[in-house]
Amino acid sequence: MNIQVALLHYPVYNRQRQVIVSSVTNLDIHDIARAALTYGVSRFYMVTPLEDQLQLVQRLLAHWRQGHGAKRHPERKMALELVIPTASLAEVVDTMRNECGQRPELLITGASLTGATLSYSEARELIGRGKPLLILFGTGWGLADEVVDMADHRLAPIQGASNYNHLSVRSAATAILDRLLGSHNGNKTS
Incomplete structure (x- = not known):
């Protein structure tokens, strides 16, 4: 399974649907x-x-990988070893292409995606094919159209028990990864 994720801070929208660079957050x-x-x-x-x-x-990352944080919280160091700061989506795609021998398929996420989307069961089938996959998460008010247009697949927005649909990106990422990759008593959720 070669699945990687990217959190894009550019190009994303602000509330007025202008393309911006959003700020990185520690959380x-x-x-x-x-x-x-x-x-x-x-x-x-x-x-x-x-x-x-x-x-x-x-x-x-230096604090948590080599500094005091690494000694005090070795389990967090393990997680933060996965993080790679990168200047552009194109750079991420090139890195994956060079490592995997082929361009990764791009799966975008978003609370307000419209049009044809994959269900979670369809996305799990896509993962099961074994091709390199890059799951894209956006910050701000969502991924800019130029990123949406690059995507090979769009994942259906998370639907909760109410009409409220404005999760933080870290909450959405966790829910999506659980639905796509989690094991629920040996059964995958739909």
Whole structure:
């Protein structure tokens, strides 16, 4: 299974549907890395074109990988070893292509995706084919159309028990990874 995830901070929308660069957050790094390790994801890319944000991620990772945090919380170090700060989605795709020998299929997520989408059972079938897969999560108010247009597949939005549909990206990532990769008493959820 060669599944990797990327959290895009650009290009994403703000509330006015303008393309922006959103800020990296410490919580997203920690929580998505921990979920990725739990569900067998091989890499987690933090994607931002801003040099100062990439440096911030590097400093945080250094603390948890080599610094005091690594000694105090070795299990967190394991999760944060998956994180790779990267400047662009194109760079992530190129890295995966070089490592896997083929371009990864891109599976996008989003609370407001419309049009043809894959159900979770269809997405699990896609995963079962064994091709490299990059699952894309967006920050801000969602992935920009240019990313949506690049996608090979769109995952159906999470549907909860109410009409409320505005999870944090780290909550959504965990729920999605669980639905796609989790084992529920030996049975996959639909």
